Amino acid sequence: MNPRVVSIVLNAHLPFIPRPDFPMSWEEPWFFEALSETYIPLLEVLDHLDADHVPFKLGLSLSPVLCHLLRDETLLSHYLDYVDRQIEFGARELARTVGDSLLHPLARAYYDRVLDRRILFTERYEMDILKVLNLYQKKGRVEILTTSATHCFLPLYAASPEAVRAQLEVSISSYRAIFGKNPQGFWLPEFGWCAELDSFLRAYNFSYTMAEPHGVLMGEGEARRGCFYPVKTPSQMFVLIRDHYAHRDIFDPVSGYCASPVYLNCYRDAGYELDRGLVESFRGELGARIPTGLKYWAQGREGEERGIYDPQRAQAEARMHARFFLDNRISRLFQAGEYMTETPISLCACNADNLGRFWHEGFTFLETVFREGADREEIQFMNPQDYLFKQGLPGMETVIPEFSSWGTNGYAETWLDSSNDWMYRHTLRSLERMVELAERFPNDSGLKERALNQAARELLLAQSSDWPRMLYRQEFPDYAENRVKMFLRNFTTIYEALGSSYISTEWLTTLERRHNIFPHLNYRVFRRKK
Numbered sequence: 100m101n102p103r104v105v106s107i108v109l110n111a112h113l114p115f116i117p118r119p120d121f122p123m124s125w126e127e128p129w130f131f132e133a134l135s136e137t138y139i140p141l142l143e144v145l146d147h148l149d150a151d152h153v154p155f156k157l158g159l160s161l162s163p164v165l166c167h168l169l170r171d172e173t174l175l176s177h178y179l180d181y182v183d184r185q186i187e188f189g190a191r192e193l194a195r196t197v198g199d200s201l202l203h204p205l206a207r208a209y210y211d212r213v214l215d216r217r218i219l220f221t222e223r224y225e226m227d228i229l230k231v232l233n234l235y236q237k238k239g240r241v242e243i244l245t246t247s248a249t250h251c252f253l254p255l256y257a258a259s260p261e262a263v264r265a266q267l268e269v270s271i272s273s274y275r276a277i278f279g280k281n282p283q284g285f286w287l288p289e290f291g292w293c294a295e296l297d298s299f300l301r302a303y304n305f306s307y308t309m310a311e312p313h314g315v316l317m318g319e320g321e322a323r324r325g326c327f328y329p330v331k332t333p334s335q336m337f338v339l340i341r342d343h344y345a346h347r348d349i350f351d352p353v354s355g356y357c358a359s360p361v362y363l364n365c366y367r368d369a370g371y372e373l374d375r376g377l378v379e380s381f382r383g384e385l386g387a388r389i390p391t392g393l394k395y396w397a398q399g400r401e402g403e404e405r406g407i408y409d410p411q412r413a414q415a416e417a418r419m420h421a422r423f424f425l426d427n428r429i430s431r432l433f434q435a436g437e438y439m440t441e442t443p444i445s446l447c448a449c450n451a452d453n454l455g456r457f458w459h460e461g462f463t464f465l466e467t468v469f470r471e472g473a474d475r476e477e478i479q480f481m482n483p484q485d486y487l488f489k490q491g492l493p494g495m496e497t498v499i500p501e502f503s504s505w506g507t508n509g510y511a512e513t514w515l516d517s518s519n520d521w522m523y524r525h526t527l528r529s530l531e532r533m534v535e536l537a538e539r540f541p542n543d544s545g546l547k548e549r550a551l552n553q554a555a556r557e558l559l560l561a562q563s564s565d566w567p568r569m570l571y572r573q574e575f576p577d578y579a580e581n582r583v584k585m586f587l588r589n590f591t592t593i594y595e596a597l598g599s600s601y602i603s604t605e606w607l608t609t610l611e612r613r614h615n616i617f618p619h620l621n622y623r624v625f626r627r628k629k
Contacts, residue, residue: 102476102478103428103429103442103477103478104432104442104443104478104479105428105432105444105445105447105478105479105481106158106339106444106445106480106481106482106486107157107158107447107448107465107468107480108157108158108160108244108446108447108448109157109158109160109448109449109450109451110448110449111137111138111159111160111161111165111451111452112162112164112165112250112288112450113130113162113164113165114126114129114164114563114565114582115164115168115249115563115614115616116129116130116168117613117614118171118613118614126578127174127177128389128390130168131182132392132456133452134169135182135216135392136365136455136456136459137451137452137454138451138455139216139219139220139224140455141451141454141462142219142224142232143219144462144465145157147466148469149238149240153473154473154479155240155469155473155480156239156240156241156242156480156481156482156485157242157480157482158241158242158244158284158448158482159232159243159244159451160244160245160246160286161229161243161246162245162246162247162249162250163245163246163616163617164248164250164616166273166277167616167617169227169228169229170227170229175226179217182216182217182220183217184380185213185392186214188378188380188381188391188393189206189210189213189393190210191377192206192209192210193207195377201407202407205393205395205407205410208410209392209393213392229278233277236278241482242284242483242484242485243274243278243282244283244284244286245270245273245274245284246270246286246287246288247266247267247270248265248273248617249266249559249560249562249563250288250563250565251266251288251559251562251563251564252288252291252504252514253288253291253293254292254293254295254296254502254504255291255515256527256562257293257295257296257299258295259530260299261530261533261534261625261627263296264299264624264628265555265624265625267299267303268303269559269620271303273617281304282305283305283307284307284483284484285300285305285308286309287308287309287310288564289504289505289506289513289564290309290311290448290503290504290505291503291504291511291514291564292310292314292503292504294499294502296308297332297333297334300336301332301336305336306336306337306484307329307338307339307483307487308336308337309340309341309446309448309483310338310340310341310500310503311343311503311504311505312325312326312342313501313509314503314509315330315340315501317501317503318499318500318501319499319501320496320497320498320499321496321498322340322496322498323496324435324438324439324441324443324496325340325435326341326342326446327340327432327435327439327443328439328441328443328444328495329490329495330496331492331497331498332498333499335492338498339444339446339483339487340446341446341505342428342431342445342446342447344427344431345427345428345445345446346447346448348423348424348427349420349424349447349449350449350453356417356420356424357453357458357461358398359413359416360397360399360400360403361398361409361412361416362397362398362413362417362458362459362460363394363396363397363398363413363459364394364396364397364398364408365457365458365459367396367405368390368391368393368394369391369393369394369395370388370390370391370393371388375388378391394408394459396408397409397413413459414460414463416460417460417461417463417464417467418463418464418467421463421464421467421468421471422471424464424468425468425471425478428447428478429475429477431445432444432477432478433477441491442486442489442490444486446483506568513568513571514564514567514568514571516571518570518571519566519571522561522566522567525561525583526561526562526583529558529561529590529591529594530558530625533554533555533590533622534625534626534627536597537551537622537623537624538626540597541626547597549611550593550596550597550602550607551593551597551622552620552621552622553589553593553610553611553614554590554597554622555620555622555624555625556614557586557589557593557614559617560586561583561586561587561590565579566579566583589614592606
């Protein structure tokens with residue numbers, strides 16, 4: 100009997116961070132934490148598995164925004180400055196906790212980890228995360244997918260073909276510039292799907308995408324194998340279906356593995372709890388405290404006092420949960436296989452930060468899944484592309500999935516409700532104006548072309564799904580609102596300047612320096628297709 104297939108796909112994305120004028124701007128710690136807690140640890144796991152010849156396979160979606168941040172020399176230099184502050188802080192914490200038998204080992208582990216990762220990042224990885232990931236892609240271990248240019252929630256713009264095409268074209272050109280080839284898989288931002296996207300994705304030669312189970316099972320057509328086998332759309336796009344139970348087993352906030360009380364409390368940072376004098380070097384704009392990365396407390400149980408974190412106990416728990424995860428996947432796949440002649444698949448898809456930045460033990464869990472899974476003959480790990488290559492196209496049902504996403508209630512509620520609906524009338528109006536500009540100035544060059552390209556950047560950034568999500572969840576809502584208004588205000592300033600034939604070169608140059616994403620962007624991507 101052929102082994103059942105488990106396919107793990109991670110989505111790596113961060114909101115755009117404008118190039119700061121000074122180190123430690125307000126939003127920079129998001130990037131610093133993600134790099135230290137998610138992307139470098141992920142590479143460590145890949146290195147360990149590769150060195151031990153463990154036959155792992157992993158899918159990884161890299162957003163063009165994140166790729167830009169990982170290559171921004173100014174941001175990376177600020178990151179090294181931040182790590183140096185962590186090292187200095189760690190040395191002071193070693194001295195402060197020397198008599199504490201519980202805190203001192205944690206301070207030592209933190210200090211050693213920061214030192215090790217600085218060496219890894221600067222010497223082994225040469226400060227180029229993307230280069231290392233591309234190496235694993237060439238080895239056939241990692242399949243790198245792309246997503247829309249600024250992680251735009253596409254269903255809400257599907258009625259405007261120019262918006263979707265621009266997001267896809269910029270994404271593909273960015274991917275090709277970094278990895279030297281075209282992507283095959285497309286990660287739907289926030290798993291947002293609507294039927295109109297089918298023709299767009301196929302027109303740009305994407306082979307497959309992924310969707311939520313309720314979207315496929317409630318779609319037009321019959322998916323008789325449920326979420327255990329992909330379907331195809333009328334345009335011959337493959338759609339893999341996310342395993343809802345795999346995600347629930349890990350990330351359910353009450354019963355999921357990551358809710359274990361022994362795991363590290365990733366939201367309780369020493370930078371917010373120690374006396375201000377002890378964390379003076381971790382002050383951001385206007386003197387606000389920022390995370391140090393040092394965390395002493397376990398999650399504990401709701402309503403109980405949180406205890407000191409026990410790393411050995413937490414690591415053992417993560418390895419145990421990895422075995423539970425494998426047992427559950429094998430059990431469900433074999434139950435499904437009794438009713439199938441094809442090879443069933445469990446697609447485990449989630450945000451990469453959920454395994455690192457927001458679950459400290461997540462990469463111990465992931466590494467154990469691959470190591471333990473390699474010893475189990477009943478399953479094998481495959482990338483989505485490898486799995487689809489071995490399946491028979493005639494055996495797949497044709498289905499047009501229903502409008503769906505992940506997030507609250509499984510539709511677009513997170514990205515369109517009373518907290519954020521105001522922004523869409525402005526982004527859609529700006530989109531109409533951008534199309535107008537692209538049609539009115541088809542062959543311009545010099546300063547005017549620079550202004551048009553910058554207008555396109557501002558519009559793309561305003562369309563990011565990060566801003567409506569933050570507004571809905573009330574996570575930094577003022578910041579998200581200001582970001583959207585700033586991008587749209589910049590766009591409108593350029594639009595009006597082009598109408599009056601006067602552009603401030605100094606203002607435009609400053610804006611290009613701060614919002615320097617997509618340096619080779621051509622505003623003509625917004626022209627109407629004949």
